[in-house]
Amino acid sequence: MKNSKLVWLLSLLLVVGLFLAACGGDDDKEATKDTDEKEGTTEEPEVVADEEQVLNLIQTAEIPTMDSALVTDAVGFDLLNNVNEGLYRLSQENIAVPALSDGEPTVSEDGLVYTFTLRDSNWSDGTPVTANDFEYSWKRAMNPDTASEYGPYMMSGVIKNATAISNGEMEYTELGIKAIDEKTLEVTLEKPIPYFLSLMSFGTFLPQKEEFVTAQGENYAKNSESLLYNGPFTLANWDGTGLSWQLLKNEQYWDKETVKLTEINYDVVKETATAVNLYTNGEKDRAGLSGEYAMQYAADPELLTELETSVFYFKYNQERGGEKTPLANVNIREAISKAFNKEDLASVVLANGSTAAYSFIPKDFVFDEDGNDFRDANGDMAVFNVEEAKAAWEKGLSELGVTELSLEILGGDTELSKKMDEYFKSQLETNLPGLTITLKEVPFNVRLDLDTNQDYDIQVAGWGPDYQDPFTFLSLWETDGGNNQMSYSNPEYDQLLQDINGSLAQDIPARWEAMAKAEKMIVDQDFAVGPIYQRGLMFLQKPYVKGVIAHPFGGDYSYKWAYIEGK
Amino acid sequence: MAKYITRRVFYMFITFFLIATATFFLMKALPGSPISSASKLSPTQLAVVEAKYGLDQPIPVQYAKYMLNLAQGDLGNSFQFKNASVTDLIIDRLGPSMLLGTQGLVLGVAIGILLGMIAALRQNTIWDYGSTFVAIIGISIPSFVFATFLQYWLAVEWKIFPVGLWKDGWVSSVLPSIALAMGPLATASRFIRTEMIEVLSSDYITLAKSKGATGFEVAFKHAFRNALIPLVTVLGPLAAGLLTGSLVIEQIFAIPGIGEQFVKSIMSNDFSIIMGTTLFFSAFLIVVIFLVDVLYGIIDPRIRLSGGKD
Numbered sequence: 108m109k110n111s112k113l114v115w116l117l118s119l120l121l122v123v124g125l126f127l128a129a130c131g132g133d134d135d136k137e138a139t140k141d142t143d144e145k146e147g148t149t150e151e152p153e154v155v156a157d158e159e160q161v162l163n164l165i166q167t168a169e170i171p172t173m174d175s176a177l178v179t180d181a182v183g184f185d186l187l188n189n190v191n192e193g194l195y196r197l198s199q200e201n202i203a204v205p206a207l208s209d210g211e212p213t214v215s216e217d218g219l220v221y222t223f224t225l226r227d228s229n230w231s232d233g234t235p236v237t238a239n240d241f242e243y244s245w246k247r248a249m250n251p252d253t254a255s256e257y258g259p260y261m262m263s264g265v266i267k268n269a270t271a272i273s274n275g276e277m278e279y280t281e282l283g284i285k286a287i288d289e290k291t292l293e294v295t296l297e298k299p300i301p302y303f304l305s306l307m308s309f310g311t312f313l314p315q316k317e318e319f320v321t322a323q324g325e326n327y328a329k330n331s332e333s334l335l336y337n338g339p340f341t342l343a344n345w346d347g348t349g350l351s352w353q354l355l356k357n358e359q360y361w362d363k364e365t366v367k368l369t370e371i372n373y374d375v376v377k378e379t380a381t382a383v384n385l386y387t388n389g390e391k392d393r394a395g396l397s398g399e400y401a402m403q404y405a406a407d408p409e410l411l412t413e414l415e416t417s418v419f420y421f422k423y424n425q426e427r428g429g430e431k432t433p434l435a436n437v438n439i440r441e442a443i444s445k446a447f448n449k450e451d452l453a454s455v456v457l458a459n460g461s462t463a464a465y466s467f468i469p470k471d472f473v474f475d476e477d478g479n480d481f482r483d484a485n486g487d488m489a490v491f492n493v494e495e496a497k498a499a500w501e502k503g504l505s506e507l508g509v510t511e512l513s514l515e516i517l518g519g520d521t522e523l524s525k526k527m528d529e530y531f532k533s534q535l536e537t538n539l540p541g542l543t544i545t546l547k548e549v550p551f552n553v554r555l556d557l558d559t560n561q562d563y564d565i566q567v568a569g570w571g572p573d574y575q576d577p578f579t580f581l582s583l584w585e586t587d588g589g590n591n592q593m594s595y596s597n598p599e600y601d602q603l604l605q606d607i608n609g610s611l612a613q614d615i616p617a618r619w620e621a622m623a624k625a626e627k628m629i630v631d632q633d634f635a636v637g638p639i640y641q642r643g644l645m646f647l648q649k650p651y652v653k654g655v656i657a658h659p660f661g662g663d664y665s666y667k668w669a670y671i672e673g674k
Numbered sequence: 675m676a677k678y679i680t681r682r683v684f685y686m687f688i689t690f691f692l693i694a695t696a697t698f699f700l701m702k703a704l705p706g707s708p709i710s711s712a713s714k715l716s717p718t719q720l721a722v723v724e725a726k727y728g729l730d731q732p733i734p735v736q737y738a739k740y741m742l743n744l745a746q747g748d749l750g751n752s753f754q755f756k757n758a759s760v761t762d763l764i765i766d767r768l769g770p771s772m773l774l775g776t777q778g779l780v781l782g783v784a785i786g787i788l789l790g791m792i793a794a795l796r797q798n799t800i801w802d803y804g805s806t807f808v809a810i811i812g813i814s815i816p817s818f819v820f821a822t823f824l825q826y827w828l829a830v831e832w833k834i835f836p837v838g839l840w841k842d843g844w845v846s847s848v849l850p851s852i853a854l855a856m857g858p859l860a861t862a863s864r865f866i867r868t869e870m871i872e873v874l875s876s877d878y879i880t881l882a883k884s885k886g887a888t889g890f891e892v893a894f895k896h897a898f899r900n901a902l903i904p905l906v907t908v909l910g911p912l913a914a915g916l917l918t919g920s921l922v923i924e925q926i927f928a929i930p931g932i933g934e935q936f937v938k939s940i941m942s943n944d945f946s947i948i949m950g951t952t953l954f955f956s957a958f959l960i961v962v963i964f965l966v967d968v969l970y971g972i973i974d975p976r977i978r979l980s981g982g983k984d
Contacts, residue, residue: 171710172756179711254726256711259719273719329757348755348763350840350930374839376928380822384830384837552706552943555713589716 160671161370162652163391165382169348169375174328175313176248176255181663187310188662189354191338194223194241194292195307197658199668203305203575207236207314207337207361218299218613219267223292228361230316231336238286244315249279257311261573264608265306267295299612302576309574309661339366339667350375354666367654367670383647392652396645398522401459404647412460413644416469416659417571418580421637424563426594432564433512435594437634438503443565444489444630444637446496447534453640456530457523460643465490467630468577468622469641472659475619481577484623488631489638493538500539511541517563520548524567531567561592567639572660577622578607579660584629584636595635600628649674682967686960693956694949698740701948702733708753708943727753740949749953750946754939760950764932770840771924771931773847775917778854783909785855786862793863794870794901795893805863812860818922821853825926838927850927854920858912862905869901903974910966914959 168182175187188197196206205211209226228236248258249272259273267283283295296303306312319327319335326333331345331352339360345352354371357363376382379397383404386394396404404410421443425435433439449463462470465487473481504510518528525548532544549557557563570590572579582588585604586596603625611618629635648655651674656665709715709723724730728739743750749760786809793805828849829837835849836842873879874897882896924931932951939947 169755171754174756177756251722252726254723256709256715256719256723259716259722260711260714263716263719273716273722275718275722325757327757346766348752348758348766350928374841374928375930376838377925377934378928381825381838381926381928384825385839387830388833388837390837390839550941552704552941556705559713590713 158671158674160368161372162368162666162669162671163372164374164393165376165385165391165395166373167375167377167395169350170345170352172328173331173334173342173345175244175310175315176253176258177328178310179256184310185662185664186342186354187313187338188308188658189338189664189666190334190336190340190342190357191310191313192228192360193307193309193313195304196667197305197308197656197661197665199654199656199665201575201656201659203308206308208307212304219296221294221296221303222287223294225290225292226361228337229359230319231341231357231359232319233359234316235289236314236316236337237289238292239289240314240316241292241312242284242286243317243320244313245284246279246282247315247320248311249273249282251275251279255311261306261309261311264297265300265303267297270297298608300608301612301615301618302574302578305575339363339665340368340371362667366667368666371666386647386649393646393648396647397459401645404645405458407647409647409650411646411648413646413657414460414462414469414471415571415642415644416472417569417642418464418467418469419567419569419639419642420464420467421639422558422566422568422593423595423634423636424561424566424593427561427564433503433507433509433514434564436503436506438499438506439512440634440637442496442500442503442539443535444496444634445492445499446538447531448491449639450491452527452530456527457640457643459523460645461640462643464638464641467626467636467638468580469572469659472572473575473577476615481619481622484619485627485631488627489634496538497540500542504541511543513543513545515545515547515564516567517547517549517554517557517565518567519554520550524548527567558592561594566593569642575660577626578604581607581622581625581629593635595629595633597628597633597635600625600633603628679968682964686964689960690953690957694741694744694953695737697949697952698737699733701945702736704940704943706943708945710754710942744953749950752939752947753944754942754947760946763935763947764950764954767930767932767935770847770929771920771933772917774850774854774920774923774929774931775913777847777851779858779913779916781851782855782858783862783905786859787866787905788863789859790863790866791870791893791898793867794874794897795889797871802867805867809860809863812856813864815856816922817853817856817920818926820856821850821923821926824849824853838929840929846927846929850923850929853923853926854916858909858916861908861912865905865908866901869904870897873897873900899973903970906966906969906973910962911959914955914962918955918958 166182168180170182170186171180172178172183173186175191178184178187192206194206194208195203198204207225207228208223210224212221212223214221225236225238230236245262245266247253248255249262249269259269262269262282263273264270268277268281269283271277272279272282283297285293287293300306314337316335323333328334330347331342334342336342336357337360339357339362340354341357343353343355351372351374353373356366356369360366374391376385379395379400382391382394383396383400385391396410423434423440423443424432426432449465453461453463466482466485468481470480470482475481504512516528516531518524528546528548532546535544536542547563554566558566558568570580570583582604583590584595584600585591586598586601603621607618607621607625611621630638651671652669653672654668654670656668657663658665708727708729709720712720715723721730728736731739740750749764752758752760752763755763789805789808793802796802825837828834836846838846840846879892879896882892887896918932920931921933921937923929924934935947936951936955938944939951
């Protein structure tokens, strides 16, 4: 094989590269010492000066893109949150707090015009971040040539004219954002949006420097060199499609005193077994656990569990192929919602940190001013109760005039989904006499197709939030809404949705109440959907890793406050 | 010979064209869309994104455009990696896959041939049974089990090699190469053993022996060369498979190879990468099969390359 020569040359290059990388590592150590000596302004425990502030992490997928207008995935949003900064940022308590915005903006009487004053801050090339950088990037996200998915999705109905622009009725330059001067930014909304400021921490609303983006042209965001950063870290050594990259402390960041880590090394590892081996060997500081590994490490002292804000639920299709399904009967839906033991499902079948869901809005997601979780507004709904389930079932069957029913459950084709589906089948068939469940297990893409064509009876579906407000969940079931592929329609519910983002938009307590009412309606009165579980995450993390903040939406984690202690 | 080669090259192009066409239409029949948040967008918003990528055109038009670009060597841009050209991606990911494949193949075939010969020359002895045992292990244990086993013992417990990742230069390639070598090792040893036993009992071997050739001469000069032919036949596709990357091995050792990317592109409906990698794999296989056919003539002059009609 002639190739082998080339291949030897390649591996030689790799070895040389490794030496170079190793040399580079020493410089970083020096840098650590410097910053640690300066540090000490916060109330965080003092970091020992000679402790190496390096974090080694695993990511489970590659970075599809770092262009904030084009990012649609978890990895991208996670990184954007750490290498860039918008008007607001989620704090350690997961509350959106002013970041590049110098204090709270002034808001017009009608709640439509927000005027932000920007603090002095720089891009990683040393040039200042200006109001125009926001105007440019938001408009770029609405420009049809950019073909952004999240731009129109996040801005429509929020920023003035965004809906008209995305329908092609208006030029993207008409978007309701304007740089008054270098430091003053004026944003006009379509209607008052109570959660607008939390949106400002989302990746799609990050600034981009016009001169830089235009100069890069087609090459913009192609690799870590063709991007600018204004967040706690900068991205380095990313070639655009590779399996490894680094975050380095951004010396230009306005709040760099807070940032303690000097370096975060990422590698993409898709196998749980490999991730765990790397963790045990001490090469990585955190490893996600799935499937049997979650059970195996259940008692490990380094195991951590985190509740995510994704909720999984039965989606009851009321109309299939132009005909009403048995699920159009509310009693049948009620019976199914109450006929399976969710606690056992979460703790025994899933056993991955997930918890049973008795609501549609997840726990630990939205809080009111007094810190009350929205989750508690309605208490537990659709609780497992065989008697109630049976009663509703009998009633439903007699209304339909049948004694037996056969329904299909549409689920995913992963090991875990299959296990879960088996459990549903056995629980439902046992507790609801006369019910036969057939299982259909398909890959994700196929499930989406079947969902779009409304070709299923009961679907095991999930949803994660796009902004920190219950509305991101509630809006799914608007009559004829884009995600309502199950023919649920209740004029009362539609009215509530209208009020929530209309007449009640500025009356926070009344809005809160209306949202709670809407949630009760879909989960406990109409049984439009049957909540199953809220997804949890189990992972191993070295005890010396401190201060990593997990977020309920947008980027998954912040490393701005993270540090290494006692390694 | 020249005529034969010209004709073969012509057929190779036809094959390639057919593969490209079939893949294109099959791929378009896949459920789902390469636009990851399609379900969140309104129809007009979705139309804007689709127009940008030319997905709004009828499929025959998309096909014609693709083939025209392909003729100019342009494989297009990836959908999942916004901004990344498919050609760059394949080139970047090919290096590690090629290195592992080559090492695995060379190692596996070399040891396999050795084991096969020992088994044939020492038929029905402990040597024979030993080599059969190794071959059965190689065939029956899936490479991912073997890879996990290697990773656990040699990397986690004994710390001789890295657990995975493509960071420690050549050392990183050792475990995955060994894991990949098991398949070809088993195949090679079985083929060589069977063939050698057959060849060793043929008339010309008896003649060679009676003319005073030593056992060593008989084994290497006469028997081995003839036993190679069937091995060469299976080696072609085997090599193509190994060199273009193994999904499982690359995933277990977290190696940035092409095999892993191939499967991922199908899952995410990344049309341009599906096409790019499929075409690359096919081209590779087509060329390897061609080379194998040419090699036959060199190993065994009895196989005539110019067809009967000419």
